[in-house]
Amino acid sequence: MYNRMNMFSISLAQIQRFLVAAELLNFTKAAEELNLTQPVMSKSIAAIEHALGLILFIRERGTVTLTPAGRHLFQFWSAMMPTIEHNIIKAHVLQKGTFGQLAVGIHNFYDLSYFFMPIINRFRQKYPEVALSVLCFSFPELRHRVLNGQLDAAFTSRFEGDDIRETCADSLEVRDLLYFPLSVNMLPSNPLAVKDRIAVEDLRYQRFIVHSPAKVPTYKTLIDNMCMEAGFIPTVDVYIQDATSFALSLDSDDKVYVVDRAAKIEPGIPVRSFDLEGTRSGVSLVWSKKCAAPSLPLLLEETELFFREHPDPYCGI
16 A cells, blocks of 8 residues: 655665666666666565555566556656756756856857757856857867867767767767758759759769868768769869868859758858758767766757757758
C-alpha cells in the first residue's frame, strides 16, 4: 500500500537506475551500463516498487516489460532528470556568483543572422552572468582552437562535423543541430539561373570555384563526392584561399560555387542562389571532451531548444 512518506526515501540514484533498466528492459545490461552488480540493480528497483506500492516491471520467462505504471513513471522521470541536472548546475553557478567565461566560435563565412545571433542573443538574455565571447574563424581554425582549448565550442558545417567524428573522436564531441541542402550560387546570366530547381547533375558542364584543398581539405572532398555520385568529375576553374573570394571569383556565366545554405552573400555582387536538390548539409556544434566550462551544457540546451522551435531558421527570423 502506498505511503506518502515512503516516497521521500527514493533517491535520485535509484531513479536513474530505474530509467536505465526501463530503457534497456534488461537488469543485467542496466547494471553493466551503470557499473553495478545485478543484485544491486534488482534491489534498487525493488526498493522503489516497495516505497511507492507499485509494480513497475513484469518479469517472466527471461523477459522484462514495463507495466502501465512503469511506463508512466519512465516518461515523467525521463523528462524530469535533465531539468534537475540543469538546476543543480545553475545552483553551483549562483553559489560561485558567476558562470565564468564561455568562448564560442563560428565560421567566418556564415550569415550570422541565419541562426547564430538569434541563439547568442537569447542565451545572453537568459544568462547575463555568462561572459560570452564570440569569435569567427575558418573551418580548420575552428577545429584547431577547440582542440587546444582556445574555444569552448564551435558552430561548424556538417561535413566538418562528419570528418571530426572520424578523425578526432577521442578528443571532440559533435552534435548535429540542423539539416538543410547545400546551396549552388551563380550569376543571373548563367543559363541555369532561369530554372526553378537545380540538381547536382545540372552542374556537369559548369566550372567550379572551390576552396583550396590545402586550406579546407574536407570541402574539396565534399564537392568531389557530390559530383561523382551524380556521374561526373567536377571541372575546377579556380582554387580560392578564403571563403570571401567565392562571389568575387564569379566572373562568367558558366561558373558556380557550392556552399552551405547558411553562407552569406557578399553585398553588391549579383548572385542567384538555389537549394541544390539531392544534397544534405547542415550545422553541427563541436566541443572538447575536456571542456570544463560550467555553462556549456546550458548553451547546448538553448541551441537545441532554438532549433526545435525553428526547424528552418531561414524562414521567420
